[in-house]
Amino acid sequence: xxxxxxxxxxxxxxxxxxxxxxxxxxxxxxxxxxxxxxxxxxxxxxxxxxxxxxxxxxxxxxxxxxxxxxxxxxxxxxxxxxxxxxxxxxxxxxxxxxxxxxxxxxxxxxxxxxxxxxxxxxxxxxx
Amino acid sequence: xxxxxxxxxxxxxxxxxxxxxxxxxxxxxxxxxxxxxxxxxxxxxxxxxxxxxxxxxxxxxxxxxxxxxxxxxxxxxxxxxxxxxxxxxxxxxxxxxxxxxxxxxxxxxxxxxxxxxxxxxxxxxxxxxxxxxxxxxxxxxxxxxxxxxxxxxxxxxxxxxxxxxxxxxxxxxxxxxxxxxxxxxxxxxxxxxxxxxxxxxxxxxxxxxxxxxxxxxxxxxxxxxxxx
Numbered sequence: 001x002x003x004x005x006x007x008x009x010x011x012x013x014x015x016x017x018x019x020x021x022x023x024x025x026x027x028x029x030x031x032x033x034x035x036x037x038x039x040x041x042x043x044x045x046x047x048x049x050x051x052x053x054x055x056x057x058x059x060x061x062x063x064x065x066x067x068x069x070x071x072x073x074x075x076x077x078x079x080x081x082x083x084x085x086x087x088x089x090x091x092x093x094x095x096x097x098x099x100x101x102x103x104x105x106x107x108x109x110x111x112x113x114x115x116x117x118x119x120x121x122x123x124x125x126x127x
Numbered sequence: 128x129x130x131x132x133x134x135x136x137x138x139x140x141x142x143x144x145x146x147x148x149x150x151x152x153x154x155x156x157x158x159x160x161x162x163x164x165x166x167x168x169x170x171x172x173x174x175x176x177x178x179x180x181x182x183x184x185x186x187x188x189x190x191x192x193x194x195x196x197x198x199x200x201x202x203x204x205x206x207x208x209x210x211x212x213x214x215x216x217x218x219x220x221x222x223x224x225x226x227x228x229x230x231x232x233x234x235x236x237x238x239x240x241x242x243x244x245x246x247x248x249x250x251x252x253x254x255x256x257x258x259x260x261x262x263x264x265x266x267x268x269x270x271x272x273x274x275x276x277x278x279x280x281x282x283x284x285x286x287x288x289x290x291x292x293x294x295x296x297x298x299x300x301x302x303x304x305x306x307x308x309x310x311x312x313x314x315x316x317x318x319x320x321x322x323x324x325x326x327x328x329x330x331x332x333x334x335x336x337x338x339x340x341x342x343x344x345x346x347x348x349x350x351x352x353x354x355x
Contacts, residue, residue, distance in 0.1 A: 006140030013147040020155040032173050033239060040180075040242035043191045049268070049311065082242060082340055 030126065034109025038124045041082055041089070042111035045075075059115035061093055068095035083124060092121040168237040168349050171213055176239045176345040178210040179220070185209070192244045192338065198222060203230040217351020221344040236348030244338040251333055256326040264315040267335035272314065274304045275330040281322025283329070288314050
């Protein structure tokens, strides 16, 4: 009898152990890195000189719908070159978005820059 | 009677149970410790990388733009004093594929990668011909311009940068002059005076920046300072 009871007890404890071994949350390991990438891209683009006029490249992008249409291809290329190859990105402005379509349920890193003509949000995620 | 026969079994059962409990607690403690250590390591790496590429860092020209020479001259002691490195942690800083700094072992460490630009300024000189106008527009932006003015058959009285007077002497300018320009707009330098300037009268030296992108990787291993 005692052996059966002990067996059940041991089983119970082992279940707990397995729970601990697997269950300690594998803390969001990728999110600080993604946030860092988004932040860096935002800072670098924000400090880049505008191609035509405005305070910065990002401010130029948001200035008007016409400016957005003119700048989007160049900005797309620039962001593509800047970010590591294993990342996709999306830049959101008042006049539209540049970059890839954001898939549902992926961890993203986000950075927002405030410009004179509205906010610009940069999101990055792993391919 | 039953109690007496099952006494050894009870003993064995107790030993089994206690062993298993101890095992379970050990595993749990290890897991928690590992998880905390990794979190702290990552937080440390994030903090050091952030401080290194911030606008206030000694290794940067402005935020996210690194000065390569300054980065190379960093020491682990400086990282501890100014960039928040844990004195007992192993650390490695890589720029692209080059390791600029290393202390202790980092094999099992945590890495944070940042996107940075590396800026190089090189010296360029142009000699305006003044065939069409008394103006010269610099092809690239620069923070300072050095003018060497030695006119032969003319005098230069006023020098303007984008319409703003930066040098003025009614009896004629001659010699070397340093002029600050804006990093944010293209500079057009105008020369006004008497007589007609010709090629070679003025030499303009400027310092355009060339940036290229790179990655800064900061790896930190807790307690790794002593090892390898």
